[in-house]
Amino acid sequence: MSTKTFRGGAHPPERKERSAELPIERVEQVKQVVIPVNQHFGAPIQPLVKVGDSVKRGQKIADSDGRMTCPVHASIAGTVKKIEPRMQPNNVEGLCVVIEPDGSGATEFMSPLDGFACTKEEALARIHEAGIVGMGGAGFPTWVKLAPPPNKPIDVVIANAAECEPYLTIDERVLTEKPGDFVEGMAVVMRLLGVKRGVIGLEENKKHCVAGLEKAVAERARGAAIEIVLLKTKYPQGGEKMLIVAVTGKEVPSGGLPMDVGAVVQNVGTFVAVCEAFRDGKPLIERGFTASGGALESPKNLYVPIGTVIADLVPEVLKVDEAKVRKVIAGGPMMGVPVPNWTFPVQKNTSGVLFLDADEAKAPAEDPCIRCGRCMRACSCRLSPALLNKALEAGDLDLAREIGVLDCIECGTCSFVCPARIQLVQRFRVGKQLLRNKIAKEAKHAGK
């Protein structure tokens, strides 16, 4: 099997060996869950419960009938103690439902649904009702992705099993431990979309998963044509656009979506959640994530109720060396969000929590750009980061737009390779905001 890839990229130290061999540990007893009401990309939703209510595990606790929304469910049985803003892993405060367990273990799942026999409408409704969002990071509502407009035919479903972020091994573990559920979820999605071709995009460093996956495809795919494509181990191979171009050779047009090139991409965990939503009627109330980093005594792959507060796992489950920890990240080291403490809850798109020590978390001072061009060759979107940075420094937002600041996926490769350690991505984030403000302002003036 030859390996496919995209142009550009970099090779950050993987550090996956620390947790790649560790089976997923299930955490069942938690003293509370703090469930953010809004965990998806899209329009905000409202709580359906009030303080004092007793809720069952799997009961819907927040929803809205708007488009681009996704319901949220209680992940444990218990009593709603508070509904108040708390810090979310994206480092902003958002409304959260705090539930303390009552020990009853009462469960309220949906009834099972045969994903290979139901209608497409039923299948889509099930994925919506189960509150499934993209579990790889963006938290895009899955049901929206699976309901493309009729003028956008989909011809391939791609499972994003690249897991290109260093440290993170949860997808690798899921592929090793639950390949059947993963494949079944993928087959259900392919049937729902009426797509004949399924591709599992796997980075080469997870080659050992191939045998298990092939067996799972033979046993659980119900005849769906799912092939495994090995990808070069290179960051950001798991970027949606990079994955699509590696697998199909097609580039998602600037400003467009994967459906513009006939592709739907879902993360490994998302397919498992789909499988469980049909087979068990279980909404997305639990997820796996990797806890790692040099300031953590032993790294772990954990499976916890959504809303589990990281601090509640310390020190019984996670032994954090408080003297060593220099940076805490929700997610991976390349795109994850640095957080000021670890009192945040695991939400639907939290794939990792890292406790980095001083060696791993450097914040080196910036030097002047020497125009070496490393960022230009590494940029997975071919955006000429050094020139973009220069345009933004000069306040030339029109040039920044022309170069493509809005196309930046913020993967961090340019900042990673920069010998002058210029915080390019951070500057582009600011640049995007300035440009969006300018565009909005101009639109307003044009409207008058």
Add this chain to the structure above:
Amino acid sequence: MPANSLLLSSSPSAFAGGSTRKVMAAVIVALLPTTVYGIVLYGVPALLVVLTSVATSVLSEWGFRALIRKSVSIGDLSAAVTGLLLALVIPAATPLWMVALGAVFAIVVVKEFFGGVGANPFNPALAGRAMLLMSFPAALTGWTKPFADAVATATPLGVYKTAEQALVQAGSTAADAASGAMAQLLDQLGASDMGGLYWTMFLGNRSGSLGESSILLILVGAALLLALGVIQWIIPVAMIGSVFLGSWALGLDPVLAVLSGGVVLGAFFMATDYSSSPMTPKGKAIFGVGAGLLTVLIRRFGAFPEGVTYGILLMNAITPFLDTLRVKKFGFVPPAKPAKEAAK
């Protein structure tokens, strides 16, 4: 839980570990073979030129930045690289005070006045050389013979150009003048045939600027920089290729054209200067071709026998334009042509 002691610096939280200093250190290491060879060829005067140029460059950067109250930057080694490069492109017999003057001009005027490392539009070492050449033409073309203490001579390019011009003035046809000039060159380098001449030129036992003569040792250093990813192949290949083809088109010996003067040193170490050369692949290609062709034109029709310095400096001037020839971004969609659609 530690309060206020955690880093909140924006993602990514991983760094490749490169630095300006490491890049510059690699360039210095890559230049060592040809520098040492230059000292072997020309002895103590060459060593003094190198030391004077490097020391003056570093000191003048430190001094100037202290004067304008900017942070100390000599630790990034870029001043040392400029100093070393300047030493390599001037004759070993250049008076040391001129060397120092060239270094001060390169660092203070060409580099720091424009904002320091990464901001200079022109290659500081070459601009320093150009300034010296304009100010002190005799000293800057005062070549000495290798392995001979201060015996004056001319460079292969100089020998050829002078001989050819003399023969043309004496009434020879162009073809006769060319063959006569080549005969003189063979004689000067003690080579019996063209193969021997090429070989001598490749190994470097000929007069010229301190660090330009051994093509072999320059290529060793260039290979290191290419392997480390410090420089890219596009500019050197485009420049050397266009010197070869351009010389051939103008009836000059193309192999000799590449091996003589500062073409190879300039192509790998001067034209690839980050600050003053384009970052885009297309820009790099045009830059290399332009520098190569200008070199040939200056050599053939200009007043000087050698044209690498001005070839590169002239291309430096259009680098900002060449940088606009960007690679098409991922998923580039050509803008719609409203006029045509309206016509439909």
